[in-house]
Amino acid sequence: MQSPLNPRRARIRREPDMYTLEETLRRHGFAHIAGADEAGRGACAGPLVVAAVILPEGRRGRVPGLADSKLLTPQAREEVYEEVLARALAHTVVVIPATEVDAKGLGVCNLAGMRRAFARLRPAAQYVLTDGFPVPGVPVPGLGVWKGDRVAACVSAAGVLAKVTRDRMMTELHRRFDMYGFDEHKGYSTPAHQAALLAHGPCPEHRRSYANVAAVSGVARAAEPVATAHHG
Numbered sequence: 510m511q512s513p514l515n516p517r518r519a520r521i522r523r524e525p526d527m528y529t530l531e532e533t534l535r536r537h538g539f540a541h542i543a544g545a546d547e548a549g550r551g552a553c554a555g556p557l558v559v560a561a562v563i564l565p566e567g568r569r570g571r572v573p574g575l576a577d578s579k580l581l582t583p584q585a586r587e588e589v590y591e592e593v594l595a596r597a598l599a600h601t602v603v604v605i606p607a608t609e610v611d612a613k614g615l616g617v618c619n620l621a622g623m624r625r626a627f628a629r630l631r632p633a634a635q636y637v638l639t640d641g642f643p644v645p646g647v648p649v650p651g652l653g654v655w656k657g658d659r660v661a662a663c664v665s666a667a668g669v670l671a672k673v674t675r676d677r678m679m680t681e682l683h684r685r686f687d688m689y690g691f692d693e694h695k696g697y698s699t700p701a702h703q704a705a706l707l708a709h710g711p712c713p714e715h716r717r718s719y720a721n722v723a724a725v726s727g728v729a730r731a732a733e734p735v736a737t738a739h740h741g
Contacts, residue, residue, distance in 0.1 A: 527662045534636050543634035544663025545623045548671035553719040554696035555679050557605040559622035560670035562663050563598040575665050577658045578672040590673040593666045601629040602674050611718040640664050686712045
């Protein structure tokens, strides 16, 4: 659903920051605004992780150091992660395994994961924000925000939860499959990862619907593009 806000009527009395959009929505009667974001969309191994967060209003909802997760150092992400957990009114994380991404497709899994994450929030969301594209099938108003993880605090907070959760999972997977270097590249297609794929073939955590994995596993299908080295 599209935003009910009329930009000509919204009055923002200071310079916009990443909390401005949520403050404006609250002035229009939406107390619980949830943001969702994912991590692992471009990876060729490991799960897709989706998180949703509702931040409280006021000073408590202003998370120290909050920013787009991709712009933070690993240590800074860990610190912001703990702050989000301590401050959020509600948060949830959905993990979608590589086998499900292969079976249903990345786009389907991404949207379904966001719907599941929103549905699990308590208190329930009254308005939802997502990064870049709207999510159909959510029973409350919502808006896809261009560069949402940089301009909407709840989306940025969700991105940090998703990224830290997934990075920890990939580090654990490295202990089982240390030949791939999952602790370094987190499942994205780097030259070192591709070399390991060529040397060892894929493991059960690789997404066989991705072209670079299919090329070394005898799978003829290439439903997804070759993953890039972007750690989003």
